[in-house]
Amino acid sequence: MELAHSPEEEEFRAGLRAWLAEVLPTLPPKPSPDDWPARRAYDLRWQRMLHDAGYAGLHWPVDAGGRGATPTQHLIFLEETENAGAPYVGANFVGLLHAGPTIAAEGTPEQRARWLPPVLRGEEVWCQGFSEPEAGSDLASLRTRAWRDGDTYVVSGSKIWTSHAEVADWCELLVRTDPSAPRHRGITWLALSMDAPGVTVRPLRTLAGSNEFAEVFLDEVRVPVANRVGAENDGWRVTMVTLSFERGTAFVGEVVACRRVLRELARAAHDNGRWDDVTLRRRLGRLNAEFRALWRLTQWNVSEAERTGGVPGVGGSVFKLRYSHARQELFDTAAEVLGAGSLDLGHPWVLDRLSSLSYTIAAGTSQIQQNIVAERILGLPKGR
Secondary structure (H helix, E strand, O other): OOOOOHHHHHHHHHHHHHHHHHHHHHOOOOOOOOHHHHHHHHHHHHHHHHHHOOOOOOOOOHHOOOOOOOOOHHHHHHHHHHHOOOOOOOHHHHHHEEEEEEEHHHHOOOHHHHHHHHHOOOOEEEEEEEEEEOOOOOHHHHHOOOEEOOOEEEEEEEOOOOEEHHHOOEEEEEEEEOOOOOOOOOOOEEEEEEEOOOEEEEOOOOOOOOOEEEEEEEEEEEEEEHHHHOOOHHHHHHHHHHHHHHHHHOOOHHHHHHHHHHHHHHHHHHHHHHHHOOOHHHHHHHHHHHHHHHHHHHHHHHHHHHOOHHHHHOOHHHHHHHHHHHHHHHHHHHHHHHHHHHOOOOOOOHHHHHHHHHOOOOOOOHHHHHHHHHHHHOOOOOOO
């Protein structure tokens, strides 16, 4: 499919391109990948620059503080920022792409007024407290408990793979508020202040050597009832809204990045003589077709989300399933092009190859996505 570019949208592209050319040279050097406090400051500075220029929350609804941009403008923004080498959302990932859109869709006016502007202005960072040691992809098995005590919930339990917890101000937290209810029905979505008494964060080191994940331990942490998004015990439905953003649109910018890497791989193969390998050329050609198809699917998902009120549908699972594997294949091919250089942990493609291994697990394993596609899109009976 093709999304038509109107004169207004081409004018938007030109204005964005000119702004990027002006501001990107003014940015300081990127901090070390291991220095998350410095990365947080760098990412928040970039977010503030986007906000002041009118590009923050571009595709968010106007009443949520966004610009209410068309799907095409959103995609143009992602293309132009990635192609220009602009900073990625980084530490702002959860707030901008998960928690913020969820609060915009499900929060009260007071919640939207409290939490959305600081995200857009680059003042607060969010983390995601969903997975637990025994409840990863089987999210409905979570056991972190919350019980009501007047105007607060008292929360005890633990979370794992909590993205950016060590530098976060807030956490989108799933808790079990009714242990006697069916697994999917006794869950509640809370906004947790990370400086609340009883919160302990223990960073985790990944295969690539970074520590953007953490364990979070909760020891009778008090969370105001006013911080509940959605009704009590309706957290599973709210979570599906969050996951629809995570699987449907959160990886959009990465598709653009992968297409750029693919072009760089072809040039590198030309330069080091590996382009003569017919098998490698076929592999690069097939990957080019894969990512072109994924970009078309991205366009469809973004357009569908706009048509249905801004929340992506289950088509996001189709995208996430195929993108996860295509990304792994891309960086496996990068290792083939690099040859002995694929052992150099200082090369960004090598680090991307290591991080790509997590993509078939993050945001729901490929097996979970296959079940969603089978049952909710194709209408097949549930497995036993």
